[in-house]
Amino acid sequence: METIAQIKSQLKEIELQEETNQKEQAKINQRIVDLEKELQQQNQQRNQLDREALKLYTRAEELRPKLDKLERIANLSKEFLELHTECQDNQDLLNTLYSSVSNISGENRKPVVTDIYIDKPESPPSDRANSQPKDNSNYADYSISIDDIKKALPNAEKIYQQLVAGYLEEYKTYQNYIIDGLDLVWYAVAFIAFGRSSYRKMSFKYHPDLDGSEMAMQLINTAWSISQNFLGDSDEEDTML
Structure with missing residues (x-):
């Protein structure tokens, strides 16, 4: 009788361990699903950031020549003013x-x-x-x-x-x-x-x-x-x- 009781106790313990194991597996599987979903969202966000970075780079490349021209114009205007001041006393130079x-x-x-x-x-x-x-x-x-x-x-x-x-x-x-x-x-x-x-x-x-x-x-x-x-x-x- 003691042997039967021991075996039943062991089986009951095994059943409890299997139930606990299944619950842990379910948690891990759900965590994997959540991580895959988060990874997909992160990939979409990364792609969006890549597209925005490309637009910003293109815009910057368009603005740089304009800035260069404006700086050249500003420098020429400054030189013109300096020459205008220097030539005030000479009508021919003016x-x-x-x-x-x-x-x-x-x-x-x-x-x-x-x-x-x-x-x-x-x-x-x-x-x-x-x-x-x-x-x-x-x-x-x-x-x-x-x-x-x-x-x-x-x-x-x-x-x-x-x-x-x-x-x-x-x-x-x-x-x-x-x-x-x-x-x-x-x-x-x-x-x-x-x-x-x-x-x-x-x-x-x-x-x-x-x-x-x-x-x-x-x-x-x-x-x-x-x-x-x-x-x-x-x-x-x-x-x-």
Whole structure:
């Protein structure tokens, strides 16, 4: 009888150990499933980070040349200011310096090294009226070119040079911003040549509430202010912004 009881006790103990073993195996299997799921999530996150890193690298490669160009422009502007200061007492050197300013609009301008002489702007030629938009309520197609300015204002080159020198800080602020092929100073010369009507047309054309932008409107208003200072007229009641 004692042998049977001992055997039953041993079997009971074995059953308990097997049950405990099965529970531990279930825990381990569940842990493996959880780890595999976490690993899959980590792999997905790693792939996402890899894609973002590639985008950041591509963006950085696009920005580096732009930064290099801006640094070169800043250095050239600094050198121009230093040369401008050094040449203040020598008109011939100043004229040469003015004539070396690149025409950002892309038109090749011949250097002018004669003494700066500013005439009052002449009236635009009669055929200029043909280029004005017929519908005064829509100025989207209105444009001004450097050739138009020169036809209306024979001394436009000299005025341009003087305004660049006189408003160098404003010129530097907008030197990378060109609208319809004209920079800040060419717009000022255009307003000198064509007057208030051209300013109003451009203001409507590039107003931020229409098809323009804040930056474009600032450039137009700054050019108008420069033109009025040049003409000795401080009346700016028509400033759009």
